[in-house]
Amino acid sequence: MRQKMSDMVHKIQDEICEKLIEIDGVKYRQDEWTRQEGGGGRSRVFSGGKVFEKAGVNVSVVHGTLSSEAASSMSGGRNLEGTDLDFFATGISLVLHPHNPMAPTVHANYRYFERGDGKKKGSWWFGGGADLTPSYLFDDDVKHFHEVYKNICDRHDIADYRNFKKWCDDYFFVKHRGERRGVGGIFFDDINDLSKEECFSFVKDCAKSFLVSYIPILERRKDMSYTSKQKEWQQIRRGRYVEFNLVYDRGTTFGLNTNGRIESILMSLPLTARWEYCHEVDSNSDEYKLIKVLQEPRNWLEL
Amino acid sequence: MRQKMSDMVHKIQDEICEKLIEIDGVKYRQDEWTRQEGGGGRSRVFSGGKVFEKAGVNVSVVHGTLSSEAASSMSGGRNLEGTDLDFFATGISLVLHPHNPMAPTVHANYRYFERGDGKKKGSWWFGGGADLTPSYLFDDDVKHFHEVYKNICDRHDIADYRNFKKWCDDYFFVKHRGERRGVGGIFFDDINDLSKEECFSFVKDCAKSFLVSYIPILERRKDMSYTSKQKEWQQIRRGRYVEFNLVYDRGTTFGLNTNGRIESILMSLPLTARWEYCHEVDSNSDEYKLIKVLQEPRNWLEL
Numbered sequence: 001m002r003q004k005m006s007d008m009v010h011k012i013q014d015e016i017c018e019k020l021i022e023i024d025g026v027k028y029r030q031d032e033w034t035r036q037e038g039g040g041g042r043s044r045v046f047s048g049g050k051v052f053e054k055a056g057v058n059v060s061v062v063h064g065t066l067s068s069e070a071a072s073s074m075s076g077g078r079n080l081e082g083t084d085l086d087f088f089a090t091g092i093s094l095v096l097h098p099h100n101p102m103a104p105t106v107h108a109n110y111r112y113f114e115r116g117d118g119k120k121k122g123s124w125w126f127g128g129g130a131d132l133t134p135s136y137l138f139d140d141d142v143k144h145f146h147e148v149y150k151n152i153c154d155r156h157d158i159a160d161y162r163n164f165k166k167w168c169d170d171y172f173f174v175k176h177r178g179e180r181r182g183v184g185g186i187f188f189d190d191i192n193d194l195s196k197e198e199c200f201s202f203v204k205d206c207a208k209s210f211l212v213s214y215i216p217i218l219e220r221r222k223d224m225s226y227t228s229k230q231k232e233w234q235q236i237r238r239g240r241y242v243e244f245n246l247v248y249d250r251g252t253t254f255g256l257n258t259n260g261r262i263e264s265i266l267m268s269l270p271l272t273a274r275w276e277y278c279h280e281v282d283s284n285s286d287e288y289k290l291i292k293v294l295q296e297p298r299n300w301l302e303l
Numbered sequence: 304m305r306q307k308m309s310d311m312v313h314k315i316q317d318e319i320c321e322k323l324i325e326i327d328g329v330k331y332r333q334d335e336w337t338r339q340e341g342g343g344g345r346s347r348v349f350s351g352g353k354v355f356e357k358a359g360v361n362v363s364v365v366h367g368t369l370s371s372e373a374a375s376s377m378s379g380g381r382n383l384e385g386t387d388l389d390f391f392a393t394g395i396s397l398v399l400h401p402h403n404p405m406a407p408t409v410h411a412n413y414r415y416f417e418r419g420d421g422k423k424k425g426s427w428w429f430g431g432g433a434d435l436t437p438s439y440l441f442d443d444d445v446k447h448f449h450e451v452y453k454n455i456c457d458r459h460d461i462a463d464y465r466n467f468k469k470w471c472d473d474y475f476f477v478k479h480r481g482e483r484r485g486v487g488g489i490f491f492d493d494i495n496d497l498s499k500e501e502c503f504s505f506v507k508d509c510a511k512s513f514l515v516s517y518i519p520i521l522e523r524r525k526d527m528s529y530t531s532k533q534k535e536w537q538q539i540r541r542g543r544y545v546e547f548n549l550v551y552d553r554g555t556t557f558g559l560n561t562n563g564r565i566e567s568i569l570m571s572l573p574l575t576a577r578w579e580y581c582h583e584v585d586s587n588s589d590e591y592k593l594i595k596v597l598q599e600p601r602n603w604l605e606l
Binding site: 029273 | 334348350357359478479480538542546549550559565566568569570572573575576577578579580581
């Protein structure tokens with residue numbers, strides 16, 4: 001499964017980047033890096049293109065020994081010793097921040113993890129998800145995005161859209177703001193109820209559907225006109241994105257704790273962000289419509 | 304001491320803000336806020352002025368019961384129960400971010416804390432410090448800043464400049480970047496070795512000297528010419544400032560954990576910041592000179 005998952009994420013990285021080159025009109029910068037403690041990765045970052053302010057698509061395959069700090073942040077990871085602290089992790093992680101404030105930021109991540117022997121229950125799992133972070137709300141965009149992932153969940157016994165949708169809303173909660181980072185999607189972790197093959201099949205289906213879930217939205221929004229006020233609002237929302245990633249995101253914390261490549265971990269941050277003291281929005285504005293939905297997530301599909 | 308410290312920080316807030324109005328050409332926005340669990344504060348934030356991109360000077364007087372989470376993040380704070388979890392805290396906190404990339408950001412904070420009865424050893428302490436964060440290094444500025452605080456330390460038995468200077472370099476270490484946030488100053492916490500009066504006298508001396516430590520530097524730098532490349536470098540350094548504050552800063556964490564007023568806690572963040580993937584600087588540039596000193600702090604005074 002180590003090889004199978006690693007092959008899959010590399011292939012998906014190629015597919016996604018090929019499409020992004022076509023849209024953005026520039027090639028990515030690629031960095032292949034190795035980690036002193038074992039393994040490495042291949043980071044690809046777009047900047048200066050037509051469509052994206054900054055966009056990164058990273059894969060990594062790392063292994064080594066978990067610090068007890070890193071281990072105890074995981075389920076079942078407390079009080080482990082010796083070879084039980086060995087780990088292997090491979091995955092793909094992407095974040096795309098478009099220039100146009102009408103086009104949402106998107107994030108997706110799929111990972112396979114082994115701790116210890118990788119054979120017995122609890123020593124391997126999959127995790128991942130995809131979520132959308134708009135600055136302006138277009139219901140059709142959000143519905144489309146959720147629909148793609150609901151349809152995938154419906155095809156796999158291991159997956160439950162309702163549960164994974166709620167998990168996403170809960171995970172991306174920015175407690176100190178009382179709002180979610182975005183309008184969600186799906187999120188799941190520690191998935192190991194059925195066989196490795198069945199879990200892999202679900203995760204692969206999700207990863208392969210990324211372009212279908214996002215590109216139609218991007219195509220609709222990337223060339224819309226906007227005002228400087230709307231661009232400023234996007235920058236304020238970028239600031240909230242930074243707050244979530246640096247204060248709460250477990251992937252970021254895990255990367256910082258395991259001596260990951262810092263530029264690859266923090267490629268998720270936007271190119272620019274803004275913090276205005278006591279910024280307020282009118283209660284009948286488009287900006288307010290977004291905030292409402294971040295405070296009270298909606299069910300986007302008729303279920 | 305509760306009243307005395309609270310009076311002092313309010314008076315210093317007035318003095319500092321008066322001077323900032325004179326320099327910045329605008330008045331601050333003031334927000335008086337109360338905290339549901341007890342106490343409140345007075346936030347003053349400058350924006351849109353001639354000199355500062357964003358500048359905040361806050362005082363607060365808060366009390367209540369610590370969550371065990373918040374308590375255990377403090378020294379001696381584990382396994383406390385009942386009235387030992389009562390707390391009182393008052394202090395002043397300021398962060399000034401100038402427009403001009405040649406003028407450094409400055410931060411200062413002085414606080415008095417009681418946990419439990421506030422009488423026995425370990426149930427009260429003072430903390431604080433002041434530190435400078437330039438985008439471009441001017442040795443004379445840094446020497447002046449350190450000198451002011453060294454002279455204060457020399458006047459008070461409770462204070463030790465060498466120790467507090469090192470404490471500052473250690474506290475503002477951004478581990479994942481291998482660099483300090485800035486060029487330091489002094490930092491101290493849990494100060495309670497001598498009497499409350501002696502500690503207070505030191506802290507008051509520091510707070511009263513803030514303008515002397517910073518304004519001469521600002522005056523020299525605020526009207527210097529600069530290029531758009533230098534402004535961009537400042538924005539990248541602002542990004543690092545955000546990283547420290549959101550990932551490591553104990554004041555921010557304490558605020559988020561104790562349900563503080565979010566806009567006052569995060570007023571320390573710059574108006575705008577930038578994250579460029581794999582940004583690099585020439586090894587004989589002014590930017591590199593700064594990075595070197597953040598990686599290997601210097602002794603600024605002949606000791």
